[in-house]
């Protein structure tokens with residue numbers, strides 16, 4: 001099974017590269033360099049120039065993601081498990097959820113400066129709402145009878161959390177992160193085009209301004225690999241932690 | 249011992265108050281079994297939930313071994329209508345759930361647990377998830393869970409009604425064997441007259457819509473050997489069925 005999935009990834013990569021290759025041959029302009037040259041270039045400059053930028057981007061994503069989990073998970077649990085908390089917090093969440101987070105960027109930059117903090121906070125804002133809503137809905141969907149054997153054993157809230165709330169909402173929680181992360185990566189790219197000298201966004205835009213298309217494409221490839229690593233990590237965690245979902 | 253005196257439960261919603269059960273008196277001696285039989289919606293589950301400590305908002309007294317019901321103090325083995333297994337836990341973890349929550353891993357060591365699982369015919373299923381089990385197997389896991397706890401009281405809500413007739417009789421026998429071994433005071437709910445007669449030392453009949461008990465009878469057949477084949481068992485079943493029918497019809501006519 002695992003091997004088969006790997007095969008499909010490989011096939012997709014081969015097909016995409018082939019299309020790229022063909023298009024590059026037909027168009028024959030510097031704006032679309034051949035993948036062969038991009039890979040060669042990538043091998044030459046990755047360690048020296050790109051690695052540091054990808055680490056910066058990775059750090060911002062991971063920090064924003066962790067922050068979103070640390071805040072969003074408890075909020076979702078409280079709202080899902082205690083109806084009173086939900087009554088109180090739901091209006092707040094639903095009034096702020098639809099606001100396009102990118103519109104808040106100027107405010108964030110005024111509050112936190114143009115550096116790392118505002119970029120991380122932006123990613124946090126994009127992911128946290130999805131986490132809150134997913135965890136809350138996941139917990140609400142648990143049938144009341146699921147709790148009975150635990151209640152009749154005098155289970156503490158800690159027991160309820162680890163035996164029921166956490167495992168029951170985990171699949172929705174992971175899905176929410178997966179969905180939000182895609183948006184977060186594109187927004188991160190945008191925020192990295194100013195106020196910093198580091199990050200994949202900066203690297204790609206800088207290469208573009210210098211009309212160095214080879215470097216620009218190398219950056220794009222690294223950015224998509226970064227996304228691939230994040231998504232496969234999430235998939236892996238899901239397969240491992242939610243394996244009960246895949247039995248039947 | 250379980251003693252219930254003058255128990256009433258009201259469900260309150262925003263608009264009205266619904267009395268599910270009222271003025272119930274019941275007693276289960278140490279190591280005895282009580283069958284509760286009644287039509288759907290008469291309050292059987294409600295009654296059981298009170299004893300299980302799931303409905304703290306009741307009137308009257310409910311004592312387990314002389315103390316008011318308290319899930320933190322007493323060990324209550326409750327088996328809900330749909331077995332109550334956690335879908336995200338393996339069979340083994342589901343069985344150990346009770347011990348884990350009671351922080352009492354010493355209750356049953358691995359060997360005893362293995363033996364219990366063997367007796368129930370589920371020893372090879374430890375690593376499966378509940379969805380990978382048949383209804384009968386899930387039932388066995390649920391039984392293993394409550395018996396592994398060695399509870400003060402055992403409460404079962406329509407434990408065998410989702411099973412086919414043959415599996416049901418098999419499970420009833422398995423239950424009796426375990427019950428003899430662990431000797432735990434038991435209340436179970438059923439809507440099968442035969443099940444009440446086979447497993448209940450005493451049988452309480454709940455009336456259809458007044459929320460109280462219309463009769464309690466001692467079951468002279470309980471504990472006899474192969475009583476299901478006994479002509480007397482047929483006769484009793486028929487008699488009980490007719491009494492119950494008359495009672496419920498009367499209740500509906502009123």
Ligand SMILES: Nc1ncnc2c1ncn2[C@@H]1O[C@H](COP(=O)(O)OP(=O)(O)O)[C@@H](O)[C@H]1O
Nearest residue numbers: 259266268286287288289290291292293294295
């Ligand atoms: N949580 C609840 N809120 C309001 N009414 C309830 C609730 N639970 C049960 N009832 C009502 O109480 C009555 C008894 O229910 P229940 O104890 O589940 O019956 P049984 O198990 O005998 O079928 C039913 O009329 C049911 O509609």
Ligand SMILES: [Mg+2]
Nearest residue numbers: 292293329405
């Ligand atoms: Mg019921």
